[in-house]
Structure formats: C-alpha cells, structure tokens
Amino acid sequence: MSEKASAPKADALLKQAMARLQAREFHAAAPLFQRAIALGSDTPEIRNNLGQALRFSGDSAGAEAAFREALRQRPAYVRAAANLAALLLPKRADAATEVFAAVLAAGAGEALHRAAAQLWKDAARPDQALHHLEAVLTTSPDDALLRSELGTTLMGLGCPSAAIPHLAQVAAALPERADAKVNYGLALQQSGDIGAAMAVQRSAIEQDPLCRPAWQNLLLGLNYMPGITAEEVAAAHRAYAARFARPAPAPFANTPDPDRRLRIGMLSGDFRQHPVGYFLEAAIAQHQRAGFHLTAYDVGKRADATTARLRGLFDQWNALGSLDDAAIAAHIRADAIDILVDLTGHTEASRIGVMEYRPAPVQVSWIGYANTNGVAAMDWIIADAVVLPPEDEALYSEKPLRLPGCYLCLTPPQEAVAPSPPPMLHQGHVTFGCFNNLAKINDEVLAAWATILARLPDARLLLKTSVLGEAATAQKLRARFAVLGGDTLRLDLEGHSPRKGYFARYGTVDFMLDPFPFPGGTTTAEAIHAGVPSLTRRGRGGMISRNGETLLSAVGLTDWIAADTQDYIDKAVAFAEDGQRLAALRARLSLGPLADAATYARGLEAGWRRIWRAWCQEQAKAGAISSAAEKV
Numbered sequence: 001m002s003e004k005a006s007a008p009k010a011d012a013l014l015k016q017a018m019a020r021l022q023a024r025e026f027h028a029a030a031p032l033f034q035r036a037i038a039l040g041s042d043t044p045e046i047r048n049n050l051g052q053a054l055r056f057s058g059d060s061a062g063a064e065a066a067f068r069e070a071l072r073q074r075p076a077y078v079r080a081a082a083n084l085a086a087l088l089l090p091k092r093a094d095a096a097t098e099v100f101a102a103v104l105a106a107g108a109g110e111a112l113h114r115a116a117a118q119l120w121k122d123a124a125r126p127d128q129a130l131h132h133l134e135a136v137l138t139t140s141p142d143d144a145l146l147r148s149e150l151g152t153t154l155m156g157l158g159c160p161s162a163a164i165p166h167l168a169q170v171a172a173a174l175p176e177r178a179d180a181k182v183n184y185g186l187a188l189q190q191s192g193d194i195g196a197a198m199a200v201q202r203s204a205i206e207q208d209p210l211c212r213p214a215w216q217n218l219l220l221g222l223n224y225m226p227g228i229t230a231e232e233v234a235a236a237h238r239a240y241a242a243r244f245a246r247p248a249p250a251p252f253a254n255t256p257d258p259d260r261r262l263r264i265g266m267l268s269g270d271f272r273q274h275p276v277g278y279f280l281e282a283a284i285a286q287h288q289r290a291g292f293h294l295t296a297y298d299v300g301k302r303a304d305a306t307t308a309r310l311r312g313l314f315d316q317w318n319a320l321g322s323l324d325d326a327a328i329a330a331h332i333r334a335d336a337i338d339i340l341v342d343l344t345g346h347t348e349a350s351r352i353g354v355m356e357y358r359p360a361p362v363q364v365s366w367i368g369y370a371n372t373n374g375v376a377a378m379d380w381i382i383a384d385a386v387v388l389p390p391e392d393e394a395l396y397s398e399k400p401l402r403l404p405g406c407y408l409c410l411t412p413p414q415e416a417v418a419p420s421p422p423p424m425l426h427q428g429h430v431t432f433g434c435f436n437n438l439a440k441i442n443d444e445v446l447a448a449w450a451t452i453l454a455r456l457p458d459a460r461l462l463l464k465t466s467v468l469g470e471a472a473t474a475q476k477l478r479a480r481f482a483v484l485g486g487d488t489l490r491l492d493l494e495g496h497s498p499r500k501g502y503f504a505r506y507g508t509v510d511f512m513l514d515p516f517p518f519p520g521g522t523t524t525a526e527a528i529h530a531g532v533p534s535l536t537r538r539g540r541g542g543m544i545s546r547n548g549e550t551l552l553s554a555v556g557l558t559d560w561i562a563a564d565t566q567d568y569i570d571k572a573v574a575f576a577e578d579g580q581r582l583a584a585l586r587a588r589l590s591l592g593p594l595a596d597a598a599t600y601a602r603g604l605e606a607g608w609r610r611i612w613r614a615w616c617q618e619q620a621k622a623g624a625i626s627s628a629a630e631k632v
Contacts, residue, residue, distance in 0.1 A: 010041035021049060026057035044074040048083060055087055063087055071099075075106035082115040090123040097128070110139050117149070124302060126156040144173040144180070152183055158496060160191035161472035171200075178208035185217060191473050192438040192480075194224045212353070215240045216346040223371060223544045224518045226444045230541030234395040237374025241397065244356055245376060252361040254338055256619040262612055263293045265337035265360060266314075267328075269300035269321070269349025270368060275522040276343050277306040279367050282411040284313045286601035292608065295335060297328065299351045329357035338362060339608055342378070345369020362615050365398060367408070370521070370543035372396040380611055382604075383407050386550040387543045395542055401607050405593050406554040408547075409600040410525040412591060415503040417530040419589075422510040422582045429458035430576040433509030433532075435502075435523045437465050438477070440515040443484060448565055449513060450486035452572045459576060462492045462509055464502075469495020506530035510582060511575060516565075519548035528555055531589045533582075535560050535575065537568045554593050557585075 017032035030053040033046060051066035067084035071077055081103040085096040100116050113132040120129035133150040140146060148170045154163035167184035174180040185200035198221050204214035219240060222233045270276035287294060295316040298307075311317050316335075320328045328351065332340060340360035344350050345368050355363055358377040365373055366382040373381075374397055381388070381398035384407040388400045424430045432452070434441070441463070453459050468474045478488045497505065503526070512527050514520050514536035520527075524534045524547070536548025538561055552560050560575075562568035575582060593599070 006039040007041075010036045010039040013039070014041060014046065017053070018049070021053055024056070026053045026055075029053040030057055030059070030062075042073075044070040044077050044080060047073065048077070048080040051080070051083055051087075055083070060087060071103065076103055076108040078103065078108050078111045078115060081108065081112060082119060085116065085119050089119055090125070093123070093125065093128070100132075110136055114146075121149075121153070126153045129153055130157065142173075144170050147173075148180070148183060151187065155183070155187055155190055158466035159470045159473075160187045160467055161470055161476065163187040164191065178204040178211040179213060181207075182211070182213045182217060185214070185221075189217070189221055189224075189439050190437075190467055192441060192467075192477060194221060194439050194442060197221055197439075198225060209243055212244070215243070216350050216352070219346040219374070220369075221439075223542070224439045224442065226442045226517060230392070230395055230545065233542060234372055234374075237372050238397065239374075241374040241376055244353070246356050246358075249333075249358045254336060254361050256616040258609075258613040258616040261291055261293060262338045262608060263295065263336060264608060265295045265297060265332055265335065265340045266343055267297040267299065267332075267340060267351060267354060268343035268368065269298075269351060270344055270347075271296060271298050271300055271307050271310050272302055272304050273306045276368050277310065278411050278413075278522060278525075279408050280343065280411075281306065281310060281313070282595070282597035283409045283601050283604060284310070286597045288601070288605060289315065292605065295337065297332060297354075299328065299354075300349055325351060325353035326357060328354045329359040332359035338612060339364060341366050342373070343368040345371070345373055362611055364401065364611070370547060372398060372542075381543075382607065383543060384550055386553050387546045392541050392543075401611060403600070403603045403607060405600070405603065406550050408521070408525065408551065408594065409597055410522075410529070410591060410594050411597070412595050413499070413503065413526065413529055415499055417503050417506060419531040419587055420507050422579055422586060423508055424510045424576070425579050425583060429460065430456060430510045431460045431462060431508060432511065432513045432572070432576075433462045433464070433506070433527075434513050434515060434520075435464045435505075435527075436515050436518075436520050438467050438473070440518045440520075441477070442515070443480065444565070445515045446481050446486060447484045448569055450481060450484050451569050452513075452576075453487055453490055454485070455569075455573050456576055460490045460492060461513070462494065462505070464494040464497075464505060466496040468493040503530055506532050511535060513572060514548045516568075517545045519545070521547040521551070524548055524551045525591070525594060528589060528594065529591050531586045533557055533560055533585060533589060535562065535568065535572055537562045537565060551594065555589065555591070557589075 013032050013036040017029050020029035033050040033053060037046060047066050047070035051063045054066060055063035064087060067080050070080035081099055085099050088096040103112055113135045117129045117132035130153050133153060136146055137150060147166050151163040151166035164187045167187050171181045171184045181200050181204040185197045188200060189197035198218060201214045201218040204211050219237055222236055268276055294314045296314040298319045299321040301321060320331060337360040339362045341364045342355050343366055345365060346352060347368055352373060352375060356375055356377050363378050364380045365378050372395055376397060378398050380401045381396060383400045384403050387407055393400060449461060453461060474493045478491060481491055482488050506527060509532055511532055512534035514534050516537040517540050519536050527534050536552060539545025539549060549561050562571050
C-alpha cells in the first residue's frame with residue numbers, strides 16, 4: 001500500500017484507538033495504535049498513547065518500550081517522561097531518577113519538575129520530591145500553593161524549622177483562606193512551639209468557624225498544652241461538636257437480635273506501621289469469628305507490611321480513601337454494619353466526619369484518640385478503670401466501655417530486645433531517656449528535667465525523635481533548655497532511626513522520663529518490651545493524660561507513677577541512685593498482660609456483645625412505647 005493510500009487508514013485507526021483509550025478499553029486500544037504505527041503514523045504522542053494503553057492493560061515491558069521510544073523521538077517530552085516514571089515507581093526508583101535527569105538535560109524545565117515532584121510524593125519519597133519543588137520555586141516564587149507543598153514536604157522529612165518560613169509566607173499570601181494557616185500551625189507544633197501552634201489554629205477558626213482541619217488540630221493540640229484543665233479541653237471538643245452536628249439518620253434495618261453474629265466495622269487511615277497498627281493487630285488476630293464478622297474501612301494514603309498483614313486478618317477490606325465522608329458513610333450503611341469503630345479520632349488521618357453521619361446503630365471510639373471526640377453520634381469509648389476513672393466521666397460525650405485490664409494491647413514488636421542491666425552500673429552515671437515527639441516536651445517538662453539533672457551532676461538525658469535530626473530544631477530545644485536552667489552539655493539529641501536501631505537505643509538508657517500532660521503511649525509500651533521502665537506523672541484528667549498510669553499499672557509499676565511534678569523529680573533522683581533495685585526490676589520487666597492478646601480479645605468481644613445488647617434493649621423499649629402509644 002502506498003504512503004498516500006495508507007494515511008487515511010492510519011488516521012481512522014488512530015481515531016478508533018483514541019476513542020477506546022478514552023473509554024478505558026485499554027486492551028482494545030493498544031493493537032489499534034500498533035497498526036497505525038505500522039502504517040507509518042509514528043509520532044511521540046502516538047507512542048506515548050500506546051504506552052498508556054499497554055501500561056493499563058498489564059503489559060509493563062511493552063509500555064516501557066513505547067515510552068522510551070517516544071522520548072527517543074523527542075528527548076524533552078514531559079508527558080512521556082512522567083508516564084514512564086509513573087510506570088517505574090516505586091520499585092525502580094533509580095531508573096525513574098535517570099529518566100528525569102535525561103529529560104531535564106534535554107531542555108525540559110518547570111513542567112517536568114512539577115510532574116516529578118507529584119510522582120515522588122505519590123511514591124512516598126518526599127526526599128526526592130523536595131529537589132523538584134525547590135527548582136520550581138526558583139522560577140515561580142509567588143506560587144503559594146506550590147510553596148505550601150514544599151513546606152508540607154519539609155515537615156514530612158522531619159524539618160519543621162525549615163518548613164515554618166515557607167508556610168508562614170503561604171498564610172500571609174492567602175489571607176482570605178483560613179485553611180492556609182493550618183499547616184503553618186502544624187509546623188510550629190512539630191517544632192515544639194505548641195503555644196504558638198494553638199494560637200494559629202484558633203486564628204483560622206475565628207476566620208472560618210467551619211474550618212475542620214483547624215478544629216481537629218486544635219483539639220489534638222490542646223492535649224499537649226500545659227496550664228489548662230481537662231475541663232477546658234473537654235469544652236473545646238463540645239464546641240467542635242456543636243459546629244458540625246448533623247440531623248439524626250433514618251432508622252436502621254439491623255436486626256435487634258442480641259445473640260446473633262455481629263458485623264463490626266473499623267474505620268481508620270492508620271492501618272499501617274503506626275500506633276494504631278501496633279495496638280490493633282494482635283487483638284484482631286485473636287478475634288473469634290463465629291460471633292463476629294470484621295470489616296475494615298481503610299481511608300489511609302500509605303500502606304506497608306503491617307497493612308498487608310492487617311488486610312489478611314479482616315473478613316472484608318474496603319479501600320475508600322478517595323471518597324468523601326458522605327459516600328463512605330453510605331457504603332458503611334449499605335454493608336449493614338452493627339458496630340462501627342473509629343480508630344483515628346482527631347489525629348492526622350481523621351475522618352471523624354464519617355462518624356458524624358452515624359452510618360451504624362452503635363458507634364465506638366478505640367485506640368487512635370484517647371480522649372472524648374465530642375461527637376454526639378459517638379456512643380462509647382473503649383477504656384479501663386485506670387485510664388478513665390469515674391470522676392472523669394463528665395469529660396466525655398461517650399459512655400465508657402471499660403475492659404477488664406488495660407484498654408491497650410501491644411502487638412509484640414518483631415525486634416527482639418534481650419534484657420540488660422542498667423547502663424549506669426558500668427558507666428558510673430545514670431542516663432535518662434525520652435523518645436516522645438517534640439510537641440510533648442513543653443517548658444514545664446524541660447524545667448523538671450533541668451532540676452533532675454541539677455540534683456544528679458553526672459546524669460545525662462537522651463531525647464530521640466525524628467525532628468531532632470534537623471539541626472535548627474535541635475538548637476531551638478537546647479536554647480529552651482538553657483533558659484530554664486538546664487545544662488545543655490548533658491543533653492543528647494537524636495533524630496530518626498530504623499526500627500532495629502531505635503530499639504537498640506533503649507539498651508543505652510537506664511529508665512525513661514515521661515513528658516506531661518501528654519505522656520507516652522506507644523513509646524512507654526515499647527520501653528517495657530525493651531525491659532526499660534518509665535517514670536510518669538499522674539494525669540490531669542482525660543485518657544491521654546493517664547496513658548502512662550494505665551500501662552505502668554498493668555505491669556505492676558504503680559510506684560513509678562508520681563503524684564505531681566515535685567514527686568516526679570524526687571522519684572527520678574531516688575531511682576537513679578539505686579542501681580541494684582533498678583537492675584532487679586529490669587531483669588523481670590516484660591509486657592506480660594499488655595501482650596496477652598487472647599485474653600484481651602475475649603474482654604473486647606464481651607464488650608461488643610454488651611453494647612450491642614444495650615442497643616437491642618433500647619429498640620425493644622422504643623417498640624413497646626410505640627405500641628402503647630398506638631393503643632392510646
């Protein structure tokens with residue numbers, strides 16, 4: 001066939017191919033593109049479209065060849081480069097890096113940097129995205145949204161001090177947008193400046209009373225704040241609930257049979273290597289499925305090996321992160337869930353708005369947010385007698401569902417830690433540790449630690465958390481400590497370590513010093529796993545403030561719970577001066593009941609059954625009242 005005769009046929013094939021591609025009929029589109037190319041219609045755009053058709057029909061090798069041919073024909077072709085990198089990531093990161101470098105060398109500029117930044121972000125590689133974001137800002141310095149992306153990327157890399165000026169500039173550049181202040185406040189919080197962070201979130205709420213992210217960051221942040229009462233924290237949660245109240249839902253069709261198999265749904269954005277994952281996995285693994293069907297509603301953006309294990313433990317798994325709250329609620333209701341459990345509360349991955357729609361007849365808060373949610377549609381909060389004593393019940397909009405032991409059950413970390421004697425016995429001085437996030441380390445805590453070190457002139461203090469890997473943030477903390485009378489020469493600051501190295505560091509610490517009013521939860525349990533006790537201070541009220549108390553009580557360390565700050569200081573000094581007693585304690589310390597998942601699961605199952613029966617009784621009572629009214 002002559003070139004002149006083949007052209008109309010190739011054009012017709014290309015039209016068919018594009019129609020199939022746009023209809024997402026990839027298997028049908030690919031051969032049409034290939035036939036058009038064979039007839040002589042061969043351009044970078046056609047090769048790129050062929051690559052997309054092959055990619056989404058499962059032919060990765062063919063797609064890669066098509067994208068590379070498009071780039072051979074046009075070396076600075078941004079769209080083909082982005083599609084090729086999307087195919088390569090995340091497994092072939094080095095190859096993607098080579099593609100970006102080659103296309104940039106060929107003359108591509110800002111458009112390539114923008115595409116590359118998004119692709120690296122989607123691949124959970126903020127370190128690689130950073131370079132491209134910085135490059136774009138050199139040519140578009142007034143792009144506030146891009147600067148915001150740079151700031152949040154820096155936060156994700158544990159560099160809040162570097163992020164703060166960028167996010168402050170964004171807030172100033174977009175004064176009409178309350179949500180532009182939210183990330184600025186988060187960076188301040190991450191850097192340890194909790195007072196300034198809360199002021200920024202309050203400012204956003206004053207500007208827009210329905211700015212949900214500002215509200216949720218404020219509610220979580222108030223748990224870190226010293227100098228306020230538990231009643232003030234609870235009042236803020238009630239104020240949030242009043243802003244976001246929703247009408248009552250339609251009646252539920254769930255059968256009110258108290259003894260039937262229950263459908264339990266769990267909603268979270270943290271089904272991964274995260275405190276939620278750590279405290280959920282073993283308990284779920286031990287659930288008896290004869291009485292309970294477990295469904296996960298995953299709204300997270302990240303997945304890892306923990307996600308994969310959890311996926312295998314649920315009877316049903318739904319990835320719904322791309323849906324809005326109303327659509328997720330409709331999905332849950334269509335599944336006829338009996339008890340819906342929220343595992344995130346007002347933390348980073350919050351979808352508390354789903355719970356506000358009340359898609360299930362019984363709704364429960366567990367693990368992720370150890371405080372009242374303030375939400376009227378939340379019926380129960382899973383707790384225990386220590387973490388939520390009777391005198392605290394007025395702080396909660398939820399009813400307490402108290403488990404027999406501690407309300408937390410840690411999945412034993414894969415990293416084994418052999419018991420070891422206190423390092424002080426061979427070093428000649430005590431080493432304290434705190435591995436909690438920097439927002440917990442307020443000036444009251446620093447002042448107490450400064451006093452402890454002053455009373456023990458040879459003591460050292462190791463603080464370890466990801467943001468302390470940033471030199472500027474570490475220096476700010478040293479300056480704060482010095483102002484409060486602390487000896488900075490005895491302060492050791494460390495950033496992030498892989499899990500194995502993280503647990504190894506526990507072996508270099510004699511015992512942990514819990515911050516307050518927001519003590520450790522995961523870190524305290526992990527320290528116990530490593531055979532290292534923690535000294536905590538009694539909480540001001542509210543579950544978060546009492547996490548240290550319940551974890552230590554569960555393993556028989558009630559004498560490590562200080563009554564107040566002075567008692568905390570005195571106990572720290574006394575324990576540091578008795579190395580033999582500490583050695584005996586470390587030799588026997590273990591998670592014990594905190595890792596007894598089978599016993600924990602039985603208590604949790606009894607709790608599910610108890611609250612379901614309460615709902616069934618309410619339905620029976622309502623039905624009796626309705627029948628009586630009809631007779632009248």
